[in-house]
Amino acid sequence: MFAANIGVSLGLLVLSGAVVVTAQQLPRTLPGIAMGPGVLPLWAGLLMSLLAVSLLIQNIFFRSPSLKRRVFEPKELAAVGKMFFAISAYAAGIEYLGFGMATCIIVVYLSRYLGQYAWWRCLLFGLIMAGVSVGVFRYFLDLPLPTGWFGL
Amino acid sequence: MNKSNGEGYPNKPVQLIIAFTAGGSSDVQARIVEKYWKKYFNDQPLAFEYKPGAGGQVGFTEIARAVPDGYTIGGVNVPHILLQSLSPQATFCKDDFVHIAQVVNDPQLIVVNPNNPIRTLDDFIAEAKKKEGRMTVGIVGTFTAHHMALLKLQDILGVKFNAVPFQGSADQNVALLGGHIDAIIGNLNDIMRYTEQFRMLAIASENRHQWLPDVPTFQELGYSFTSDIRRGFSVPANTDPAIVQRLREGFQQICNDPEYLNEMEKIGQPAAYLSGEDFTKYCDRYYEEAKQLIDKYELNKKN
Amino acid sequence: MGMDVFQPLLQGFATALTPQNLCFGFIGCVLGTLVGVLPGIGPTSAIAMLLPLTLILDPTPAIIMLSGIYYGAMYGGSTTAILVNIPGEISSAPTALDGYAMAKKGRAGPALAISAISSFVAGTLSLVGLTFFAPTLAQLALHFGPPEYFALMLLALSVVINLSGKSLIKGLISAVAGFFVAMVGMDPITGIARFTFGSVELMSGIDFVSVIIGLFAIAEVLSTWEAQVTPVIRTKLTGLMPTKEDLRETFPAMLRSTVIGFFLGLLPGCSPGVTAFIAYDTEKRFSRVPETFGQGQIAGVAAAEGANNATTSGGFVPLLSFGIPSGPALAVLLGGFMMYGLQPGPTLFEKNAPFVWALIASMYIGNVMLIILNLPLIGLWARLVKVPYPLLAPIILISSFIGAYSVRNKMMDVWLAIAFGLIGWLMRKLEIPSVPLILTTILAGMLETSIKQTLSMGDMGIYLLFTRPISLTICILALLLTISSLYGRYKKISLPGDDEEFSSESIEYPEVFEKKSPVLVKPRRYLHAPKAVYLVREHDRSRNVAKCGSLRMRQAGEQVQR
Structure with a gap:
């Protein structure tokens, strides 16, 4: 947790620095308008960097014994990475394969991977979920969901 | 597809992009057009698609970049598209659109709270001079029709105001009702709801409006000042001229349908048809005027 | 004022009780509950999607139905917040804090029931306010100009301290991060683009829906993959209905949150999300056991749910009296009014009195329908937590994606939600609370707007904030x-046996406080056994004895109640 906190504060410091620099390029006043768009980002950026520094100081000088716990286990990271990839692939799939087909695939994949059900069950579940969601959202509620290459 | 001519157009549903949220004034107006659309366009439906955001810029960009096959048309607002194309963050230019028709002309008014001793435009000018630039006038956003109107008005009346920008007409009206600001520049469509609570000093149109026959125009009072928000329909540039012609004819028929005019009055939007050609001419004129104003006040200056 | 209201109200009931209106009201309430339950799809998009129906229907049934969606959603929003820690609406984010903690202890049923009851009580009481005092109250709301809104935003921001969890610095970091999120897009007044990286889509900003879906729903899916176990509680459900004691405890909370929600709801711009947070914070201050908030305090659930419902009724006051929508959902509803040529405003009460009173009456009926609809559903919903996670996860994912997509019908918002999912997961791991971020994201736009207006009105000076009485x-x-x-934080930290000792994350501590003297029972040694969950008989506060159940490993996936 200790190292993670230091990492967070350093990361935030960089982020707030970037925000402050960007804010400098935005006008701070406009003709007839008291406060331009650059003011709030400037202050928010400065405040964030102040907080980042406080977190840094707190971690270096006032170490608490309970902070020894490790935050990220490699195994965990791998699993979360995989899930994140699956979710992103689903989003990409919606654009190219169409909402219905992508939904079917992700449902089959998730239920198979997480639940380890038999293939036919996963497939059935995927088809049902895709069918129901396409029916409800695309046709009943008239939401223009992407259709992708195959129009599904 | 229908490259050769407008014959048979449309032969499938036409998509209509609305750059504001469902239920907004632009949508409500377009819904009325939709009612008559089928009658004049081969019984094909009009499919609404909402692309709200960034004061309409998201949707307008979508219209400008749509496939110019005539099957995507869009609702546009003037001067929004003109001012947005003039801003440093423009994502389209004014020639990216071919206008089909203007359907609404919503003039702007100067409005004060009736508790205010101001009764006429002359009182208003006198008061503004007395306050030496501290008179607060509510407008909607900056770089908008309201903002331009305020700047123009300052020049024409020879006074200075303290502009208080609001996010929308509703907020602006509340602030005036509560007496937190001295006056607002508002649109007829938004003011009609409050005719009893507000005092309208002058209307920035060429003639008095039939809904507010007692409100004088600026022209009558000796100031040459008009300002309004107009709604129209457009297609992306490079659309087949034959299709554009077909659309223009159809809209002309819709806009002169007495039932349509009746419904427009019911929703409180001042219908005013202009043909595509005339609408384009108007846009060009406004564009030049706005460009000068923006340069004069250095609105585009960074920092 | 007063008596002359009954006659038209009774006529309104007569109209609202006709089969057609009753039927459409019911459809609205059911749809509202549904969109409330689904994360992401909110009343705004639902009302917008159904708006074209107004071309077919008569005004009265149509507006009754669309309004039903709006207040019905507030009932539904709490369901997923309590069961799976995913608020169906932003206004249910504070509900998740205590509701989910209750569900983890097997008290999902009472949490759901209290949120329905609180919604009903607050919804109905504030309708009484709407019925009798609408014009007067609307006048009252007009006293709030930009400086007052600015002050109100400062008040709302003070809530952040109480939502910060263990580390104040991390809570504040989260709050400022909320400002960062809100700054993306166009400046609310000048329309100048900030932090958009040249993207047209980002110019309209990051929608709350993507933020909340990311931080809650997608982060939840990511975290559970990490643990490879079902997140949903395997605890036996201990009773579906709240006990008498629960009701007695939460009743004052319902009343307080009604007052807060209704009066703040009168102010255009105060969305149910804002008022729910303020009511939650207020309840924590009133409580004799503020430490229990966030750990399954039923009063917290009641406060948040009461406030968001009271706000919905409050919002109808400026809508009907002045035609001023106080939030996006009501703005779309106003569009519905316009389609029929019903110009809201003072004249509406005179010109279209039968319509207005039928609408108000339908809201009383709708609230009754909703509680009748929701109470029996609790058993069903509570069983939802028994749906195997491998089947639940895709459902959460699909509805999240559709919710994000429906914001602007663009994939952009889905990608943003995914990005926020990753951020939310990181925040959980790093023990940075995500609730302050959500609160400031809601507040930032209004804060910035009101500062700018206050400055403009005061000729570049901030003095107006201090020279106006309100x-x-x-x-x-x-x-x-x-x-x-x-001060409360300072006192808590200096208490012997402070938070740090309790922070071993995998152990869930129930409250073991004596109600009258809030002295913490120090955890004993065996509590430090890793990954263990110890259980306590919850209702048995009077004895102040923790009845420890048998210890079971969490991996075993099963816990034994008592």
Whole structure:
């Protein structure tokens, strides 16, 4: 947790620095308008960097014994990475394969991977979920969901 | 597809992009057009698609970049598209659109709270001079029709105001009702709801409006000042001229349908048809005027 | 005022009770509950999607139905917040804090029931306010100009301190991060693009829906993959209905949150999300056991749910009296009014009296329908937590994606939600609370707008904030609240056996406080056994004895109740 906190504060410091620099390029006043768009980002950026520094100081000088716990286990990271990839692939799939087909695939994949059900069950579940969601959202509620290459 | 001519157009549903949220004034107006659309366009439906955001810029960009096959048309607002194309963050230019028709002309008014001793435009000018630039006038956003109107008005009346920008007409009206600001520049469509609570000093149109026959125009009072928000329909540039012609004819028929005019009055939007050609001419004129104003006040200056 | 209201109200009931209107009201309530339950799809998009129906229907049934969606969603929003820690609406984010903690202890049923009851009580009471005092109250709301809104935003920001969890610095970091999120897009007044990286889509900003879906729903899916176990509680459900004691405890909370929600709801711009947070914070201050908030305090659920419902009724006051929508959902509803040529405003009560009173009457009926609809559903919903996670996860994912997509019908918002999912997961791991971020994201736009307007009105000076009585009062209140929460934090930290000892994350501590003297029972040694969950008989506070159940490993996936 200790190292993670230091990492967070350093990361935030960089982020707030970037925000402050960007804010400098935005006008701070406009003709007839008291406060331009650059003011709030400037202050928010400065405040964030102040907080980042406080977190840094707190971690270096006032170490608490309970902070020894490790935050990220490699195994965990791998699993979360995989899930994140699956979710992103689903989003990409919606654009190219169409909402219905992508939904079917992700449902089959998730239920198979997480639940380890038999293939036919996963497939059935995927088809049902895709069918129901396409029916409800695309046709009943008239939401223009992407259709992708195959129009599904 | 229908490259050769407008014959048979449309032969499938036409998509209509609305750059504001469902239920907004632009949508409500377009819904009325939709009612008559089928009658004049081969019984094909009009499919609404909402692309709200960034004061309409998201949707307008979508219209400008749509496939110019005539099957995507869009609702546009003037001067929004003109001012947005003039801003440093423009994502389209004014020639990216071919206008089909203007359907609404919503003039702007100067409005004060009736508790205010101001009764006429002359009182208003006198008061503004007395306050030496501290008179607060509510407008909607900056770089908008309201903002331009305020700047123009300052020049024409020879006074200075303290502009208080609001996010929308509703907020602006509340602030005036509560007496937190001295006056607002508002649109007829938004003011009609409050005719009893507000005092309208002058209307920035060429003639008095039939809904507010007692409100004088600026022209009558000796100031040459008009300002309004107009709604129209457009297609992306490079659309087949034959299709554009077909659309223009159809809209002309819709806009002169007495039932349509009746419904427009019911929703409180001042219908005013202009043909595509005339609408384009108007846009060009406004564009030049706005460009000068923006340069004069250095609105585009960074920092 | 007063008596002359009954006659038209009775006529309104007569109209609202006709089979057609009753039927459409019911459809609206059911749809509202449904969109409330689904994360992401909110009343705004639902009302927008159904708006074209107004071309077919008569005005009265159509507006009754669309309004039903709006207040019905507030009932539904709490369901997923309690069961799976995913608020169906932003206004249910504070509900998740205590509701989910209750569900983890097997008290999902009472949490759901209390949120329905609180919604009903607050919804109905504030309707009474709407019925009798609408014009007067609308006048009252007009006293709030930009400086008053600015002061109000400061007051709302003071809530952040109480939502910060263990580390104040991390809570504040989260809050400022909320400002960062809100700054993306166009400046609310000048329309100048900030932090958009040249993207047209980002110019309209990051929608709350993507933020909340990311931080809650997608982060939840990511975290559970990480643990490879079902997140949903395997605890046996201990009773579906709240006990008498629960009701007695939460009743004052319902009343307080009604008052807060309704009066703040009168102010255009105060969305149910804002008022729910303020009511939650207020309840924590009133409570004799503020430490229990966030750990399954039923009063917290009641406060948040009561406030968001009271706000919906409050919002109808400026809508009907002035045609001023106080939030996006009501703005779309206003569009519905316009389609029929019904111009809201003072004249509406005169010109279209039968319509207005039928609408108000339908809302009384709708609230009754909703509670009848929701109470029996609790058993069903509570069983939802028994749906195997491998099947639940895709459902959460699909509805999240559709919710994000429906914001603007663009994939952009889905990608943003995914990005926020990753951020939310990181925040959980790093023990940075995500709730302050959500609160400031909601507040930032209004804060910035009101600062700008206050400055413009005061000729570049901020003095208006302190020279107007209402804004000065609110400012002082905000200052006092900030000081008191900071003092509360200081006292808690200096208490022997402070938070740190309790922070071993995998152990869930139930409250073992004596109600009258809030002395913490120090955890004993065996509690430090890793990954163990110890259980306590919850209702048995009077004895102040923790009845420890058998210890079971969490991996075993099963816990034994008592």
